[in-house]
Amino acid sequence: MTAQTAAIIGGGVIGGGWAARLLLMGWDVRVFDPDPEAARKIAAVLDNARRALPGLSDVALPPEGRLSFHNTIPAAVADVAWIQESVPERLEIKHKTYQTLQEHCPPDAVIGSSTSGFKPSELQNGAMRPEQIVVAHPFNPVYLLPLVELVPSPKTAPEITQRAKDILTSIGMHPLHVRAEIDAHIADRLLEAVWREALWLINDGIATTEEIDNAIRYGFGLRWAQMGLFETYRIAGGEAGMRHFIEQFGPCLEWPWTKLMDVPELTDGLIDAVADQSDAQSGQYTIRALERARDDNLVSILRGLKAQDWGAGKLLNEQDRRVEGAVKLPDDLSAPIVTVERAVPLDWTDYNGHMNEARYLQAFGDATDRMMLLVGCDADYIATGGSYFTAETHICHLDEVHAGALIRIETQVLHGAGKKMHLFHRMFTGDRALATGEHMLIHVSLETRKASEPAPALAATLAKVAEAHAALPTPEGAGKAVGVRG
Numbered sequence: 001m002t003a004q005t006a007a008i009i010g011g012g013v014i015g016g017g018w019a020a021r022l023l024l025m026g027w028d029v030r031v032f033d034p035d036p037e038a039a040r041k042i043a044a045v046l047d048n049a050r051r052a053l054p055g056l057s058d059v060a061l062p063p064e065g066r067l068s069f070h071n072t073i074p075a076a077v078a079d080v081a082w083i084q085e086s087v088p089e090r091l092e093i094k095h096k097t098y099q100t101l102q103e104h105c106p107p108d109a110v111i112g113s114s115t116s117g118f119k120p121s122e123l124q125n126g127a128m129r130p131e132q133i134v135v136a137h138p139f140n141p142v143y144l145l146p147l148v149e150l151v152p153s154p155k156t157a158p159e160i161t162q163r164a165k166d167i168l169t170s171i172g173m174h175p176l177h178v179r180a181e182i183d184a185h186i187a188d189r190l191l192e193a194v195w196r197e198a199l200w201l202i203n204d205g206i207a208t209t210e211e212i213d214n215a216i217r218y219g220f221g222l223r224w225a226q227m228g229l230f231e232t233y234r235i236a237g238g239e240a241g242m243r244h245f246i247e248q249f250g251p252c253l254e255w256p257w258t259k260l261m262d263v264p265e266l267t268d269g270l271i272d273a274v275a276d277q278s279d280a281q282s283g284q285y286t287i288r289a290l291e292r293a294r295d296d297n298l299v300s301i302l303r304g305l306k307a308q309d310w311g312a313g314k315l316l317n318e319q320d321r322r323v324e325g326a327v328k329l330p331d332d333l334s335a336p337i338v339t340v341e342r343a344v345p346l347d348w349t350d351y352n353g354h355m356n357e358a359r360y361l362q363a364f365g366d367a368t369d370r371m372m373l374l375v376g377c378d379a380d381y382i383a384t385g386g387s388y389f390t391a392e393t394h395i396c397h398l399d400e401v402h403a404g405a406l407i408r409i410e411t412q413v414l415h416g417a418g419k420k421m422h423l424f425h426r427m428f429t430g431d432r433a434l435a436t437g438e439h440m441l442i443h444v445s446l447e448t449r450k451a452s453e454p455a456p457a458l459a460a461t462l463a464k465v466a467e468a469h470a471a472l473p474t475p476e477g478a479g480k481a482v483g484v485r486g
């Protein structure tokens with residue numbers, strides 16, 4: 001991915017999140033925000049994002065882009081490819097912002113608006129070039145949640161919508177093309193319905209903020225994260241599926257179970273009840289502490305979905321493949337081969353605040369998998385019935401490493417002939433050595449589950465690497481038994 005430049009107009013909760021995602025995906029970012037505290041606030045969001053986002057990826061992200069702050073809109077928007085407007089949700093502020101920025105920005109730049117509820121045609125009213133404006137509505141935290149509702153109006157140029165889709169996909173987001181513009185798009189309509197009903201439950205003294213949150217997080221919230229509403233209800237209909245579900249629960253709509261047709265009046269009493277209950281529920285935490293807890297949980301959920309290759313996890317796997325490009329054995333075999341390059345994920349750290357010992361084995365296991373792939377033991381080969389099993393492993397821990405740090409594993413083939421593949425992995429962060437892992441693998445037949453000779457092509461590739469690596473010095477620690485160092 002080549003470095004491109006984006007302008008963020010309004011660097012609050014959402015603008016800060018956009019800035020963090022773009023920077024960590026390699027974009028240069030220019031910010032305009034009249035708030036003198038904007039730089040400090042964005043630095044705090046960026047700290048959280050650096051801790052959480054890179055580790056979502058199983059491959060290294062591009063180098064972080066450059067962040068700069070500008071005192072005027074013209075200085076921020078000159079020569080940029082993307083402008084994300086995230087000023088307060090007030091139409092007159094948004095209109096004024098478009099007027100200034102369109103006088104100074106490239107006419108082919110995408111102008112995305114973070115608006116939660118305005119239709120693109122409302123934003124475009126009075127604009128110099130309405131065709132340049134599209135709603136790009138993200139979800140908080142923008143650096144972790146992939147959804148962005150992309151809403152063009154009939155006046156938005158199709159090439160702007162297409163470019164917006166391409167750029168959003170390239171920074172790991174899922175652009176959901178909302179084909180008809182409506183107030184609050186798709187997701188905020190749904191959120192608003194739940195929010196309204198929750199306010200009624202408090203207004204009527206039925207439940208507290210905490211009880212409502214528990215009703216969500218112990219139950220359907222977990223289902224929604226992976227299957228949404230319709231797939232979940234399809235299963236709830238049993239073997240007869242959706243038709244049976246509607247037959248059984250359709251009448252409830254008319255009883256009715258909800259009060260959605262009415263909006264609760266936001267009286268002082270209701271506001272006090274919601275705010276006081278929320279303080280009682282979570283007032284012992286700072287907002288920054290809650291943000292970190294939220295990010296830790298989201299990273300764990302997203303990485304779990306990645307392992308299942310499902311929903312948002314599938315999207316993350318696709319993004320990894322895009323960022324990584326083609327995987328092949330290097331032409332130059334005169335040095336150990338880089339088999340892993342990635343950031344330490346939040347869920348790899350433990351009660352000691354550093355990467356847990358089990359994750360060293362996981363990272364070395366990933367390095368071994370990559371080495372197998374590079375010598376030709378790929379999915380097609382494994383489907384023919386041959387593979388490698390690890391027979392012995394020896395890990396030396398040399399130094400600690402923390403969440404978000406970039407780790408690199410370099411692999412040397414110590415022996416690669418017949419049934420044996422003997423690997424030596426060294427793990428680094430920058431120049432600092434973190435661990436070594438020595439692994440003996442045996443080629444097996446997946447049918448007999450016993451040692452077997454590898455296919456000739458695989459054996460030849462492995463032998464070529466082993467021969468080249470034989471010229472390298474024997475790594476310090478190779479063949480060492482467990483003992484006290486020093």
Ligand SMILES: NC(=O)C1=CN([C@@H]2O[C@H](COP(=O)(O)OP(=O)(O)OC[C@H]3O[C@@H](n4cnc5c(N)ncnc54)[C@H](O)[C@@H]3O)[C@@H](O)[C@H]2O)C=CC1
Binds near residue numbers: 086
């Ligand atoms: N907070 C949320 O959960 C979400 C908000 N949004 C949308 O994002 C937009 C921004 O909302 P937030 O970030 O929550 O608000 P915010 O209040 O956190 O940030 C707004 C920022 O805009 C700055 N600002 C004010 N006037 C400005 C101007 N004329 N030019 C440039 N900057 C200006 C403020 O100093 C502030 O830093 C809104 O349209 C909102 O609907 C979208 C998704 C979620």
Ligand SMILES: C[N+](C)(C)CC(=O)CC(=O)[O-]
Binds near residue numbers: 188
């Ligand atoms: C409350 N909200 C309408 C500003 C929410 C959003 O727009 C999206 C989100 O992050 O929930």
